[in-house]
Amino acid sequence: MRHVLHSLFSTGWKQLALACLGSAAALAAGPSSNFYEGKQITVIVGNPAGSGYDAYARLLTRHMGKYLPGNPSFVVQNMPGAGSINAAQHLASFAAKDGTAFGTLVPGAIFDPLIDGQSKFRYSAINFEYLGSADSGTRLCFTSKKSGVATIEDARKNKVILASTAPQSSATDYALFMNALAGTKFEIVMGYKGPAELLMAMERGEAAGICALDSATVNSIRPDWLENGAINILAQAGLEKNPQIKGPSIFEFIAPENRAAAELIVSQQEFSRPFMAPPGTPSEQLKILRTAFMAAMKDPELVAEADKMRIGVNSKSGAEITAIVHKLYASPPELVDRVRKILRP
Helix, strand or coil, rough: CCCHHHHHHHHHHHHHHHHHHHHHHHHHHHHHHHHCCEEEEEEECCCCCHHHHHHHHHHCCCCHHCCCCCCCEEEEEEEECCCHHHHHHHHHHHHCCCCCCEECHHHHHHHHHHHHCCCCCCCCCHCEEEEEECCCEEEEEEEEECCCCCHHHHHHCCEEECCCCCCCCHHHHHHHHHHHHHCEEEEEEECCCHHHHHHHHHCCCCCCCCEEEHHHHHHHHCCCCCHHHCCEEEECCCCCCCCCCCCCCCHHHHHHHHHHHHHHHHHHHHHHHEEECCCCHHHHHHHHHHHHHHHHHHCCHHHHHHHHHHHCCCCHHHHHHHHHHHHHCCCCCCHHHHHHHHHHC
16 A cells, blocks of 8 residues: 555656646747747738728738748738727727737827827827838828829919818828928818728819828829829928939928928838837737748748839838837927927917
8 A cells, every 4th residue: 555655656746747847848938939829910900991001911911920930810900090099099908918919000190199298199109019110101292183283382372172081190290281381382171081082082173182191002002193193293201302203302392490390290201101019018929020020021022012012111120110219209399399389280
């Protein structure tokens, strides 16, 4: 009997020791070794299906999985509204914070809390965990050929109706800042649901043009417009002029004393296609997602597909985007106040 008990006791300790060794091995391997196996990642898009942001999100999901351990599946969930603010609030408050959710928002959703005050928003832009940006975009102010408005000088002399989605959207903000800093006479008509409707409004003659629609969005919805010169490009907006786009830089119409205010607004284009995970995403999963994001952005197959879609890929890392966002939020209060008065008249 004593021999049996001794045998059982020894066997039990051996089993416990083996179990502990197994647990230690699993911990040593880390969550990256099997966390994503069999899982699905939800990608929240703060713009409608068919928009430029939607195109980038779906392009990314077709290639990112092969760079994630376990090769998880993806589902894209469009959540348009309020200039991506609805999606930002969902991402911050309701999306899974375990590494199985991330999103893409229009830059205004990151920029607006700086201008309007953090207390008005249920998320903090500096608390998002940025994976990177797929592109550094160029925004365009343009009109239809039949509008009779071909240059900024024309827009300084005559009232020009522009289509926009909502207050605080880029199409509204850029028209306002061009009026304040470049002397244009843009009149904004809001209420359109997204980029496709904005372009249709211009085609139907409801508006003469649009200000600050991203060039990649124009290319994805109307791929021949830029190539064939089907529109009048009044100005292109970017910290540096895009040589691939015909049209003057917006800064050619901005006086030196107004340049700092204009640059603060335009600097958000440095992360024109940002991707971010919810605040609180574990550091291990964030590292995996960031690495996979940048690997996918450099994937020759993704780049080739982007070329066919006529959208640019000029990626920045999560660390770079985080630094840019933090720099924005460290802007001098007097400069922020001036921009606030321009954009929120």
